[in-house]
Amino acid sequence: MKSFSVASLVGLLALSATSSACLLPEERENDGHIRAIRGRQSRNNGTPIGTGDRFSGGGVAPQGLGSQGSNTSFSTILNVNEIASGLKGLASIYGIETFTTPYKTYQGASIQGAVVGGSGGQCKEAYRVFLNGNIHARERGSADNVLFFISDLLYANKTNAGLTYGSKTYTAAQVQTALSAGIVFIPLSNPDGVAYDQSSNSCWRKNRNPASGTGSTSGIDLNRNFDFLWDFNPEVRLERATYHGTSAFSEPETRGLKWVLDTYAKIRWYVDLHSYAGDVLYSWGSDENQSRYPSMTFQNSSFDSVRGILSDTPGTRGGYGEYIPAAELTAQTTAATRMVSGLNAGGGSRYYTAMQSSDLYPTSGASDDYAYSRHFADPSLNLVHSYTIEFSQGNNAASCPFYPTVAQYNANIRAVGAGFMELLLAAVELGLGDETTC
Numbered sequence: 549m550k551s552f553s554v555a556s557l558v559g560l561l562a563l564s565a566t567s568s569a570c571l572l573p574e575e576r577e578n579d580g581h582i583r584a585i586r587g588r589q590s591r592n593n594g595t596p597i598g599t600g601d602r603f604s605g606g607g608v609a610p611q612g613l614g615s616q617g618s619n620t621s622f623s624t625i626l627n628v629n630e631i632a633s634g635l636k637g638l639a640s641i642y643g644i645e646t647f648t649t650p651y652k653t654y655q656g657a658s659i660q661g662a663v664v665g666g667s668g669g670q671c672k673e674a675y676r677v678f679l680n681g682n683i684h685a686r687e688r689g690s691a692d693n694v695l696f697f698i699s700d701l702l703y704a705n706k707t708n709a710g711l712t713y714g715s716k717t718y719t720a721a722q723v724q725t726a727l728s729a730g731i732v733f734i735p736l737s738n739p740d741g742v743a744y745d746q747s748s749n750s751c752w753r754k755n756r757n758p759a760s761g762t763g764s765t766s767g768i769d770l771n772r773n774f775d776f777l778w779d780f781n782p783e784v785r786l787e788r789a790t791y792h793g794t795s796a797f798s799e800p801e802t803r804g805l806k807w808v809l810d811t812y813a814k815i816r817w818y819v820d821l822h823s824y825a826g827d828v829l830y831s832w833g834s835d836e837n838q839s840r841y842p843s844m845t846f847q848n849s850s851f852d853s854v855r856g857i858l859s860d861t862p863g864t865r866g867g868y869g870e871y872i873p874a875a876e877l878t879a880q881t882t883a884a885t886r887m888v889s890g891l892n893a894g895g896g897s898r899y900y901t902a903m904q905s906s907d908l909y910p911t912s913g914a915s916d917d918y919a920y921s922r923h924f925a926d927p928s929l930n931l932v933h934s935y936t937i938e939f940s941q942g943n944n945a946a947s948c949p950f951y952p953t954v955a956q957y958n959a960n961i962r963a964v965g966a967g968f969m970e971l972l973l974a975a976v977e978l979g980l981g982d983e984t985t986c
């Protein structure tokens with residue numbers, strides 16, 4: 549789609565941010581060679597993966613930590629089968645409606661989600677907030693955070709109780725307000741990758757499609773495969789860790805997320821849940837934002853050679869910034885700040901900050917930018933305020949820093965629970981969009 553230029557490559561490589569979001573430091577060292585993840589010495593894999601099925605094939609519903617005492621904690625991570633049986637448990641105990649996206653993964657897995665709250669029932673326009681988990685395989689606890697948060701909402705609603713995450717307390721009325729937003733959620737959007745990571749402890753990030761190579765070079769980075777400046781990503785030319793696939797939406801997992809945005813067409817707020825930088829990131833990820841030059845956008849290929857350079861000044865000497873209407877930026881930052889307040893109080897450590905995605909490092913093809921870009925590319929589509937939450941601080945004692953300690957795993961569940969609560973409450977206050985027509 550977009551051409552690639554040496555100028556943008558130089559600009560992007562000059563930016564070697566030190567914080568580690570979804571990439572390991574060695575994956576960020578672009579030296580022009582295909583590079584496997586280095587084997588780490590540690591045999592410590594953090595919180596163990598659960599064995600068996602604590603939800604008995606869907607006969608038992610999960611319950612999160614916000615609806616239990618502050619001394620309650622979990623000692624194992626949900627295995628892939630438990631994520632599916634937990635979702636089934638929520639459907640059987642609370643009657644929520646589940647769905648399966650239409651595209652099977654390379655290994656034949658289905659991607660499942662559900663809808664809760666809103667005005668309930670069959671009206672797909674009633675769901676305005678979309679929470680997505682574990683698109684990156686090794687970010688352990690991502691699916692758990694999504695599933696346990698929804699479980700908390702449903703349990704609290706049913707018992708007419710509130711929720712407590714760390715020092716954040718929510719009333720029963722706030723739980724009902726949060727549910728009124730109408731939520732679409734997918735705990736596990738990369739089932740092949742997570743199954744492989746859980747069985748191999750290999751710090752696996754991508755899916756399992758071998759189109760790009762074999763062994764450690766196989767797999768597509770799903771969060772580079774969306775149709776947002778898809779072919780404008782210097783990383784993918786050099787580094788198999790972020791290989792973006794053979795075309796935008798080449799992967800069934802990403803087509804499934806597009807299907808969700810098309811099907812629940814009134815979604816107004818979207819969070820993609822990642823680890824581990826301790827940030828709430830808001831669009832854009834392609835370049836610094838600017839509200840002065842509406843023609844300076846991802847849609848205008850005349851800027852391809854200068855996009856992705858953050859050290860320039862938009863509007864002067866060829867400097868580029870990605871256009872964001874001022875009112876949309878205000879909503880983006882307001883809700884991001886709210887999420888940060890929840891994450892910091894819920895998890896008990898104040899290390900989360902809000903920032904623009906490109907401040908971490910410029911990206912293309914990411915799900916949050918794609919979701920937000922849709923209404924620019926096609927004005928008939930809904931505006932979707934879009935975020936990446938990067939939970940956790942990383943576990944440097946483990947074989948893979950994305951594998952949390954037991955303490956981190958539990959703190960992350962609480963932090964993300966409060967972050968999601970703040971998003972839902974902020975979304976209701978800031979606006980959910982048009983009335984439904986059904």
Ligand SMILES: *[C@@H]1O[C@H](CO)[C@@H](O)[C@H](O)[C@H]1NC(C)=O
Binds near residue numbers: 617618619
């Ligand atoms: C939680 O654990 C602490 C320390 O073990 C203990 O002092 C406290 O009483 C416990 N609180 C509850 C509510 O069980």
Ligand SMILES: *[C@@H]1O[C@H](CO)[C@@H](O)[C@H](O)[C@H]1NC(C)=O
Binds near residue numbers: 642664665702706
């Ligand atoms: C919340 O509780 C009310 C009252 O029990 C119930 O009617 C409603 O369906 C519940 N909402 C959800 C999303 O479960």
Ligand SMILES: *[C@@H]1O[C@H](CO)[C@@H](O)[C@H](O)[C@H]1NC(C)=O
Binds near residue numbers: 837839877904
């Ligand atoms: C984004 O754009 C606005 C308006 O041009 C500007 O005020 C703001 O500082 C920019 N940066 C971030 C990180 O939001």
Ligand SMILES: *[C@@H]1O[C@H](CO)[C@@H](O)[C@H](O)[C@H]1NC(C)=O
Binds near residue numbers: 842843844848850851
């Ligand atoms: C794209 O940018 C160029 C250079 O600034 C400008 O002349 C042109 O009008 C823009 N095109 C659109 C469609 O906005």
Ligand SMILES: [Zn+2]
Binds near residue numbers: 569821
């Ligand atoms: Zn990630």
